[in-house]
Structure formats: structure tokens, C-alpha cells
Amino acid sequence: MTKKLSLETELVHVEDTNTHNASITPAYMSATFKAKDLDEMGPYDYTRSGNPTRSALQNHLSKIMKAKHVYALNSGMAALDVIVRSLNPGDEVVAGDDLYGGTDRLLTYIKTFNHIKVGHYDTTNLELITSKITKNTKMVVLESPTNPLIKICDLKAIADHAHKQNPDCVVVFDNTMMTPLFMSPLELGADIQYESATKYLNGHHDIMAGVIATNSDELAKKVFFVINATGAGIAPFDSWLLLRGLKTLALRVERQQENALKIAKWLESQNIKVRYPGLESHPQYELHKKQCKGTGAVLSFETGDVAVSKRIIAACELYSVTVSFGYVASLISLPCLMSHASISAETRKEREFPEDLIRLCAGIESADDLIEDLAHAFKVAGFR
Ligand SMILES: Cc1ncc(COP(=O)(O)O)c(C=O)c1O
Numbered sequence: 001m002t003k004k005l006s007l008e009t010e011l012v013h014v015e016d017t018n019t020h021n022a023s024i025t026p027a028y029m030s031a032t033f034k035a036k037d038l039d040e041m042g043p044y045d046y047t048r049s050g051n052p053t054r055s056a057l058q059n060h061l062s063k064i065m066k067a068k069h070v071y072a073l074n075s076g077m078a079a080l081d082v083i084v085r086s087l088n089p090g091d092e093v094v095a096g097d098d099l100y101g102g103t104d105r106l107l108t109y110i111k112t113f114n115h116i117k118v119g120h121y122d123t124t125n126l127e128l129i130t131s132k133i134t135k136n137t138k139m140v141v142l143e144s145p146t147n148p149l150i151k152i153c154d155l156k157a158i159a160d161h162a163h164k165q166n167p168d169c170v171v172v173f174d175n176t177m178m179t180p181l182f183m184s185p186l187e188l189g190a191d192i193q194y195e196s197a198t199k200y201l202n203g204h205h206d207i208m209a210g211v212i213a214t215n216s217d218e219l220a221k222k223v224f225f226v227i228n229a230t231g232a233g234i235a236p237f238d239s240w241l242l243l244r245g246l247k248t249l250a251l252r253v254e255r256q257q258e259n260a261l262k263i264a265k266w267l268e269s270q271n272i273k274v275r276y277p278g279l280e281s282h283p284q285y286e287l288h289k290k291q292c293k294g295t296g297a298v299l300s301f302e303t304g305d306v307a308v309s310k311r312i313i314a315a316c317e318l319y320s321v322t323v324s325f326g327y328v329a330s331l332i333s334l335p336c337l338m339s340h341a342s343i344s345a346e347t348r349k350e351r352e353f354p355e356d357l358i359r360l361c362a363g364i365e366s367a368d369d370l371i372e373d374l375a376h377a378f379k380v381a382g383f384r
């Protein structure tokens with residue numbers, strides 16, 4: 001077919017050749033592969049280095065992420081770990097001031113133990129962030145929308161500035177919240193896009209996974225070296241589950257987004273300050289619309305009192321109280337005690353991180369049921 005296919009179509013059609021023409025890519029549950037003969041070893045020898053199920057997944061992701069090189073790893077944090085291993089002591093990294101807690105923890109680790117200089121700044125303030133990116137900056141680490149404050153940064157403007165200052169500066173973008181369905185960071189100037197595939201890409205909360213995408217041969221080479229050297233590549237059965245989950249990405253995320261918008265509007269109608277890029281009240285609503293095709297399904301809001309937030313969360317019946325997001329069922333959490341507990345209370349305060357912030361991630365249930373459950377929880381908690 002010569003026509004350019006839409007992403008929704010690409011998602012469900014996995015190109016793969018396998019011995020028996022199985023319709024579904026088999027899970028090659030083998031650590032080793034026999035050498036044909038000693039002069040021709042074949043493409044696979046050991047699953048740490050490569051596995052056909054992982055290759056099928058990576059090839060499929062390459063199409064979806066419109067990237068020349070894609071690597072699938074055993075978690076989103078493993079992906080970031082592989083990326084930051086290209087840094088050397090003394091290198092300077094500029095990062096956002098609102099990042100997933102585990103990202104912050106890993107950046108703090110490399111700052112403390114690898115002697116890499118890491119500065120955190122408000123990425124919504126273009127003047128500030130660009131003033132911090134200089135010719136000495138080796139890497140920029142961004143998230144947008146951020147987890148959990150839903151801050152939006154201007155990726156193109158930041159990447160253009162970084163590359164002007166230092167053509168070798170590596171702009172790394174965490175696209176977990178938007179997924180390739182709603183945002184194409186590589187097209188906007190990122191050198192490396194990574195995602196926690198544990199979230200939307202898989203969608204079923206039954207695996208941990210991460211992906212790295214880049215169009216640079218040089219960066220891809222470095223990434224593959226570390227994956228092979230450390231064993232960070234995704235396992236065959238997890239590759240198989242991720243391939244299966246990806247097929248319904250568009251259906252799931254579109255429905256989740258629809259629900260999130262309805263919930264966000266309902267919360268706003270209760271005079272609550274809601275952080276969601278699909279609301280016109282979001283301070284970077286226009287910017288987000290300019291660089292993304294959708295607004296995702298994660299939102300957060302404050303109640304003004306940690307005790308009230310805890311009571312609301314405890315009173316929810318449909319929302320599971322868990323970390324993570326992107327699951328087909330709805331989730332609710334208190335980031336300061338859960339996903340962002342690894343950031344010290346002092347740092348959270350410095351970065352204006354509200355302790356009463358509730359993060360909510362819409363699933364694919366009926367929006368009416370989800371709103372009714374929240375309304376009921378508010379009542380039980382004595383809120384509103
Ligand atoms: C935005 C974001 N990036 C990266 C990660 C790390 O991914 P993983 O949990 O798959 O290691 C998470 C959550 O854990 C996240 O929320």
C-alpha cells in the first residue's frame with residue numbers, strides 16, 4: 001500500500017515474519033540461540049543482546065514513534081539510566097523542577113555519586129530555562145505535561161536554543177503522559193524521546209517497560225551499548241505483552257482522555273483549581289495545543305488541606321489508590337506520599353509542590369460513574 005497510514009491503523013498491524021506464519025508474533029522464550037556454524041552466527045545469540053520478540057516490538061515502535069532507532073527496556077527508569085550513562089563527571093545537566101519522583105531521584109543520584117552538575121528550573125518560564133542552558137550544557141531533561149503539576153514547556157523553543165548554544169547538547173524528552181499518539185517530541189527537536197511503557201503504551205498494569213527513540217545513529221549506538229552491557233533490555237514475554245497492549249492504545253487513550261476532560265470540567269464546576277491541559281483555564285493551554293494532538297488523561301487538583309485530600313482518596317470506591325497511570329481503570333493518589341515521596345519534603349516545598357495535591361488518572365469506565373464516585377467521596381470527606 002502506498003498511502004500513508006494513520007497511527008490508529010499502524011498500531012494494530014504488526015509487521016513480523018516468523019517460521020510458521022503465526023498471526024501473532026510468538027514470544028521467543030529463550031535465553032540463547034544456536035549458532036548455524038561458527039562462521040555465520042546469525043542475528044541472535046543471547047537475549048540480553050537481542051531477541052526476535054523484542055525486535056518485532058522495537059520495529060513496530062519505530063513506525064509508531066516515527067523514529068529511526070527504538071529500544072525497548074525493562075522499565076522507564078532503566079531507559080533514563082541508560083541515557084544518562086553517556087554523561088561524564090563535571091558535565092552540566094539542565095532539568096525541569098517538576099519531574100516524576102523517580103526521575104528526580106536518579107538525577108540526584110548522578111549529581112551526588114557521578115559528580116554531574118544538575119540544575120532544576122521552572123520549564124514554563126522560557127526566559128529562565130533558556131538562560132540556564134549555555135554552551136556548557138551537555139543534556140536537557142524535560143517532561144511535558146509534568147507529573148504531577150501538569151506544567152507545559154515549549155519543547156521546540158528550548159531544543160532550538162539548546163542546539164544553538166551547543167550542537168552536541170542532548171535534549172531528552174519524557175513523553176510518558178502524551179504517548180506517540182498525541183506528541184512527536186523528535187519532530188519538535190528532542191534528540192532522545194523516552195517513555196515509561198509501564199503506563200499507556202501497555203495500558204494493563206501487568207508489566208514494567210520503557211522505550212527509547214532517537215533518529216541519531218551516534219546516540220543509538222551508545223544506547224545499545226549500555227543496554228547490552230547492563231542487561232536493561234525488555235524480556236521476551238514482556239515484549240509480547242507490550243506488543244499486545246499497543247494495539248489498543250488509540251482506543252484506550254481516546255476514551256481515557258474524553259473521561260478526563262469530563263471529570264476536569266466537573267471539578268471546575270465545583271470551584272476547584274484543576275490542572276489539566278484540556279481546560280482553557282490551564283495557563284499553557286494554547287502552547288500545549290500547538291505542540292500536541294491531545295491532552296491525555298492525567299489531572300491534578302488541590303483541596304487546601306492534606307487531611308481532606310486523604311479522606312477523599314480513602315472514600316473513593318471506583319478509583320484504585322495506586323501509583324502509576326495509564327491503566328484502563330481509574331486511579332487516584334496523593335503524590336507527596338506516593339509517586340513523589342522520594343523527593344524530600346524540603347525540596348517539594350522549595351518547588352511549590354502542594355502536599356494536598358490529588359492526582360487522578362481517568363480510566364475507560366463510564367464518565368458518569370467516575371464523577372458520581374468523586375462527588376460521593378467529596379461528601380464523605382466533608383468537602384464542598
Ligand atoms: C513521567 C514518568 N516518567 C518515567 C517513569 C518511570 O517509569 P517506570 O516506572 O516504568 O520505571 C514514570 C513512572 O514511574 C513516570 O511517571
Ligand SMILES: N[C@@H](CCSC[C@H](N)C(=O)O)C(=O)O
Nearest residue numbers: 100102147323324325338339
Ligand atoms: N515506590 C515507587 C513509586 C513509583 S511511582 C510510579 C509512577 N511513575 C507514578 O508517577 O505514579 C518508587 O519508589 O519509584
